[in-house]
Amino acid sequence: MSVAVGGDHSSTLLRRPFAVHDVKPDYGGTVEFLFAVRGSGTAWLAERRSRDLLDVVGPLGRPFPLPRDPVNCVLVGGGSGSAPLFPLAQSLRRRGCRVDFVLGATSADRVFSAITARRIAETAAFTTDDGSFGTRGRVCDVLGRVIEEARSDAVYACGPMPMLRAVTAVAGSHGLPVQVAVEEAMACGVGICMSCVIPVVGEDGITRMVRSCVDGPVFRGEHVRFDDVGTIPFDALGAPGWKGSSAARAAESARDIA
Amino acid sequence: MSVAVGGDHSSTLLRRPFAVHDVKPDYGGTVEFLFAVRGSGTAWLAERRSRDLLDVVGPLGRPFPLPRDPVNCVLVGGGSGSAPLFPLAQSLRRRGCRVDFVLGATSADRVFSAITARRIAETAAFTTDDGSFGTRGRVCDVLGRVIEEARSDAVYACGPMPMLRAVTAVAGSHGLPVQVAVEEAMACGVGICMSCVIPVVGEDGITRMVRSCVDGPVFRGEHVRFDDVGTIPFDALGAPGWKGSSAARAAESARDIA
Amino acid sequence: MNADLRTRLGSLRLPNPVVTAAGCAGSGRELAQFFDIAEIGAVTTKSLMLEPRAGRPAPRMAETPSGMLSATGMQGPGIDVFLQRDLPWLLSRGGRAIVSLAGSGAGEFGELARRVSEAEGVGAIEVNLSCPNPADPSGRHFADDAAQAAAVVQTVRSHARSDVPVLAKLAADVPDVVELAGACVAARADGLTMVNTLRGMSVDTRTLRPAVAGGMGGLSGPAIRPLAVGCVYRVHEVFPEVPIIGTGGVRTGTDVLEFMAAGASAVAVGTVNFADPSACVRVLREFTEALDARGVSRASDVVGAAHRPGTGV
Amino acid sequence: MNADLRTRLGSLRLPNPVVTAAGCAGSGRELAQFFDIAEIGAVTTKSLMLEPRAGRPAPRMAETPSGMLSATGMQGPGIDVFLQRDLPWLLSRGGRAIVSLAGSGAGEFGELARRVSEAEGVGAIEVNLSCPNPADPSGRHFADDAAQAAAVVQTVRSHARSDVPVLAKLAADVPDVVELAGACVAARADGLTMVNTLRGMSVDTRTLRPAVAGGMGGLSGPAIRPLAVGCVYRVHEVFPEVPIIGTGGVRTGTDVLEFMAAGASAVAVGTVNFADPSACVRVLREFTEALDARGVSRASDVVGAAHRPGTGV
Numbered sequence A, B: 001m002s003v004a005v006g007g008d009h010s011s012t013l014l015r016r017p018f019a020v021h022d023v024k025p026d027y028g029g030t031v032e033f034l035f036a037v038r039g040s041g042t043a044w045l046a047e048r049r050s051r052d053l054l055d056v057v058g059p060l061g062r063p064f065p066l067p068r069d070p071v072n073c074v075l076v077g078g079g080s081g082s083a084p085l086f087p088l089a090q091s092l093r094r095r096g097c098r099v100d101f102v103l104g105a106t107s108a109d110r111v112f113s114a115i116t117a118r119r120i121a122e123t124a125a126f127t128t129d130d131g132s133f134g135t136r137g138r139v140c141d142v143l144g145r146v147i148e149e150a151r152s153d154a155v156y157a158c159g160p161m162p163m164l165r166a167v168t169a170v171a172g173s174h175g176l177p178v179q180v181a182v183e184e185a186m187a188c189g190v191g192i193c194m195s196c197v198i199p200v201v202g203e204d205g206i207t208r209m210v211r212s213c214v215d216g217p218v219f220r221g222e223h224v225r226f227d228d229v230g231t232i233p234f235d236a237l238g239a240p241g242w243k244g245s246s247a248a249r250a251a252e253s254a255r256d257i258a
Numbered sequence C, D: 001m002n003a004d005l006r007t008r009l010g011s012l013r014l015p016n017p018v019v020t021a022a023g024c025a026g027s028g029r030e031l032a033q034f035f036d037i038a039e040i041g042a043v044t045t046k047s048l049m050l051e052p053r054a055g056r057p058a059p060r061m062a063e064t065p066s067g068m069l070s071a072t073g074m075q076g077p078g079i080d081v082f083l084q085r086d087l088p089w090l091l092s093r094g095g096r097a098i099v100s101l102a103g104s105g106a107g108e109f110g111e112l113a114r115r116v117s118e119a120e121g122v123g124a125i126e127v128n129l130s131c132p133n134p135a136d137p138s139g140r141h142f143a144d145d146a147a148q149a150a151a152v153v154q155t156v157r158s159h160a161r162s163d164v165p166v167l168a169k170l171a172a173d174v175p176d177v178v179e180l181a182g183a184c185v186a187a188r189a190d191g192l193t194m195v196n197t198l199r200g201m202s203v204d205t206r207t208l209r210p211a212v213a214g215g216m217g218g219l220s221g222p223a224i225r226p227l228a229v230g231c232v233y234r235v236h237e238v239f240p241e242v243p244i245i246g247t248g249g250v251r252t253g254t255d256v257l258e259f260m261a262a263g264a265s266a267v268a269v270g271t272v273n274f275a276d277p278s279a280c281v282r283v284l285r286e287f288t289e290a291l292d293a294r295g296v297s298r299a300s301d302v303v304g305a306a307h308r309p310g311t312g313v
């Protein structure tokens, strides 16, 4: 979902994207999101008082896909990226999945809802960069051990791009499928501004610059070309180096129509 | 004084000027101003709650000059222009002056502090454009009568330019001195932006485009070239038609140094 | 009372003057989640090129005071996919399409216009003159050179169906916008869209590097509205008969009034769609209310009012 | 830790890079009520002409999103009154003066420079090239024509004292700011100030008439910062040795960082003084804090950082 910040006469025009943390039926319906103060927009949000109105658009984008069978899932979150893992954990639990958490942050005060994590999950491991809470280090330092101990079947991850890349690598080395939710800067959140694109390989093997707000933010980790994020890979559809034959283009067009 | 509106990240950059209504020693010092919601800035102000912080610069400009002797003064206000007349009335009363009010507004709900006016002043006459309070019409429709009945010796006025022009004319026809406080649009309020100029005749007979924020907002009514407000009179200092001799310029320079 | 909102851009008749700006409304489908796109005047497509295009690397945008910088590099599917996939969808929903074209030279622009002319139902063609001209060594835009711009417009006009109006989209950061407008009109543009984004940059003060990959980006949003209104005003003064789509920072219904008073016959909403996906219909509603509040019975009466002494309407 | 803030504009040495922008700080006296003007780098005067000048009729300003439009018509007392009255006052308070000049042709600019040269204590001369050129039938500015601009700069340089640097003040809305900068440098400008206000307009939607008397005004304030930073970046890229005063929407200390990273050696605060009369000292304090937070020991190390790969500083 995305939230307008700064009020009607604000000089900050763009919405701020946040993950839905929880949806409850209380008080005629409540949507919860967790956020860390980072810059002017989140500082403004933090100043809001109860009963103030927020201008919200959502839900946006594709949610985490749920497994058909009750498998073992490890959920990996970095910083505020932990937020969407909690409702995911609940849904997985309802399907009978085992859930284990690995949550990382820069320091203890940035760890999101450690207690809730412990309550929902079978196990919850924490890492902080400065060692002020849990293990000192990064989530991937403990992820391999958790996967082995929990006999995980699938990995879900949300957080900054370098973390997602590392998690995808660890999952790959254990032969596990991984779903990652990316946090690319987003101006509109609804697919019209083209600011949130990342290179993703399609089922057809063609790399496309896809909008993470509508085609994501959840992708299969193996499909994201992490090394090329922030670039246009030369072989991406429509890149200067891309040699699309008319046939390929016709196929593209047919695919999109379907 | 001038007030910043819209908060830190507001897209409305400029301050809004207001007259000081009252200054009290309560709560460690209170400055009061009265305002009408007109556009976005005043709408924002109206939404403030008690204990919110306001960014204020003031007092600014020249206040109404007070007479040395206890004379009879009539105070004429239009719309929110009534605000500064109340502290003026108090000061005049403290000097033993008789005070009479003539307050005009578009309609009853725009009349400022009728009760206070009646309490402070010997008499208080009200006019509204629609007749919903007091006499239907403009302040000048009743001003002449008030001047005669109160045997006024001096006139003070604050409000929109056309009203000030009319009040100055009425005062002139009764041979009374008149002090007017103008409400020109002001960007800075401290004399640096040159947006608030009006043509005023100096003691030396030369018309200058003077800044109403620092050289005013109070002027002697007779000195303001009301008919030329919104223009540059051809004979104003530095106007295309102005033929300043070197001697006149030298005098100007000497005057300003003094 | 409800004012008559109809407006015309050459032979194109629109039910009301609020359209989307090129590149700020996707294919129309995304916004259709938020409102019925038949309700607004028209949808302007992003600028289409002959081939699919991957655009520029991220970060592609940065927020600026009351505006944003963007550099998407015109990522898009290419003209053929648009004509086969997006246009029929738009028409099936009752929408009107203004098709924006971007070529790397007059020849490519001509080919684009030819392909568009084979399709049915295109309301107008908009020629994006703020594309880098590959023939110019310093990478300037077609719009930076009135003669180059006119050559492009002329080619598009001669390849397009005669019943489809051709609008030249001008930039504000050009040597002389009135001269540029004149050159495009002489090259038989049926109307003008003003203005595109202005070249600017911002520095990320955490890294001290340009905030948008590649350095320069295009500035848009309410911040540029006075520049856009100024261009419309100056061009309408000299060419009062040429229809103009005003664009640049439209946020509210009174902004539509401002552009129309300056001389625009229609107004395109761009960046503000990103902040408020239902902006177009909100702006249209506010505009209607603003006309009603002023007792104006026909929107077209407002066009150019700021040029007329008195109270305009 | 407190960073070394000193900076240089040609032969002019300033204790810190924060100066006032021309026409946005009165004579210095008005702001002296709010802070000690010796504390800031320098005070730039409003543009002075030979004769006193009454300026343009009211309304002279209009608020715009994150900016304002103004048209004061360079009201001022004339050069002689300035030299006799304001300059001595400024120097007596320990201030440094950058004197901005506006003439109606190269001849008048030369005479202005000559008179300034008779005075003691002038830190630098700034040549306002955004004055209408009376020789141009369409009333364009000197800055719109690089050759005209260069002629003015050359005349001022030859009439000014050789130990007083001459800065050419450029506009953003010119055909090609890099070309203009090059012409001024070739005409021996010692530095450049970028940018002046951009021509724009707004319509008062109550009256449907232009909000500023005369129609067009100059757009300033944070809204234009990306355009100003873009000009500084592009010019510094080509002329890295030429000192630049960056100006356009500076509001905070990180804005100073942004301009300096783009290539400015000093930064002028303009419109924001109107909103906050102590803006200059606040900006200076914030800038110092920003350097400290980044562990930068010399402000001059930041100059041009955005052009260097890596993290800049």
Ligand SMILES: Cc1cc2nc3c(=O)[nH]c(=O)nc-3n(C[C@H](O)[C@H](O)[C@H](O)COP(=O)(O)OP(=O)(O)OC[C@H]3O[C@@H](n4cnc5c(N)ncnc54)[C@H](O)[C@@H]3O)c2cc1C
Residues within 6 Å of the ligand: A014, A015, A016, A017, A018, A019, A020, A033, A034, A035, A036, A037, A038, A039, A040, A041, A042, A043, A080, A081, A083, A084, A182, A183, A184, A185, A186, A187, A217, C063
């Ligand atoms: C899909 C998604 C989900 C997110 N979920 C959460 C969440 O649940 N909780 C939470 O605290 N944060 C979340 N974030 C990050 C959050 O959006 C940013 O912290 C926020 O936008 C910062 O705004 P600001 O004005 O405070 O910062 P500024 O730095 O002042 O913002 C300037 C600009 O940069 C963008 N930006 C800044 N930081 C980020 C970032 N990390 N990611 C994306 N854009 C950024 C802003 O949107 C804005 O456009 C999420 C981001 C994305 C993309």
Ligand SMILES: Cc1cc2nc3c(=O)[nH]c(=O)nc-3n(C[C@H](O)[C@H](O)[C@H](O)COP(=O)(O)OP(=O)(O)OC[C@H]3O[C@@H](n4cnc5c(N)ncnc54)[C@H](O)[C@@H]3O)c2cc1C
Residues within 6 Å of the ligand: B014, B015, B016, B017, B018, B019, B020, B033, B034, B035, B036, B037, B038, B039, B040, B041, B042, B043, B080, B081, B083, B084, B182, B183, B184, B185, B186, B187, B217, D063
């Ligand atoms: C010296 C002086 C004293 C004033 N005292 C009072 C007072 O005590 N109480 C009160 O209610 N009002 C007073 N006003 C008028 C008050 O400043 C305006 O109502 C206010 O600025 C409107 O701001 P806005 O954002 O709501 O309106 P908008 O119309 O949105 O403002 C747009 C711009 O126009 C300017 N502006 C709009 N209306 C006026 C106006 N009438 N006079 C000057 N500038 C205007 C604003 O300052 C702003 O720059 C005074 C004005 C002046 C010059």
Ligand SMILES: Cc1cc2nc3c(=O)[nH]c(=O)nc-3n(C[C@H](O)[C@H](O)[C@H](O)COP(=O)(O)O)c2cc1C
Residues within 6 Å of the ligand: A193, A194, C021, C022, C023, C024, C045, C046, C047, C070, C072, C074, C100, C128, C169, C195, C196, C197, C219, C220, C221, C222, C224, C247, C248, C249, C250, C268, C269, C270, C271, C272
């Ligand atoms: C992200 C983005 C993409 C744009 N893409 C195009 C485009 O493809 N073709 C075009 O002519 N203009 C394009 N524009 C310019 C807009 O159509 C519009 O002219 C400009 O942004 C000013 O309007 P605004 O301030 O309402 O956004 C784009 C603008 C933005 C912000």
Ligand SMILES: Cc1cc2nc3c(=O)[nH]c(=O)nc-3n(C[C@H](O)[C@H](O)[C@H](O)COP(=O)(O)O)c2cc1C
Residues within 6 Å of the ligand: B193, B194, D021, D022, D023, D024, D045, D046, D047, D070, D072, D074, D100, D128, D169, D195, D196, D197, D219, D220, D221, D222, D224, D247, D248, D249, D250, D268, D269, D270, D271, D272
């Ligand atoms: C009211 C006003 C008056 C100005 N007067 C002058 C002037 O006399 N000479 C000049 O070179 N620039 C003048 N400028 C331009 C500023 O010096 C500055 O270049 C411009 O406003 C951009 O900076 P800002 O956004 O910080 O205001 C003026 C600007 C304003 C707003």
Ligand code: FES
Residues within 6 Å of the ligand: A185, A186, A187, A188, A189, A190, A191, A192, A193, A194, A195, A196, A197, A211, A212, A213, A214
């Ligand atoms: S955020 Fe605008 S397209 Fe994704």
Ligand code: FES
Residues within 6 Å of the ligand: B185, B186, B187, B188, B189, B190, B191, B192, B193, B194, B195, B196, B197, B211, B212, B213, B214
């Ligand atoms: S309001 Fe700025 S000079 Fe008076």
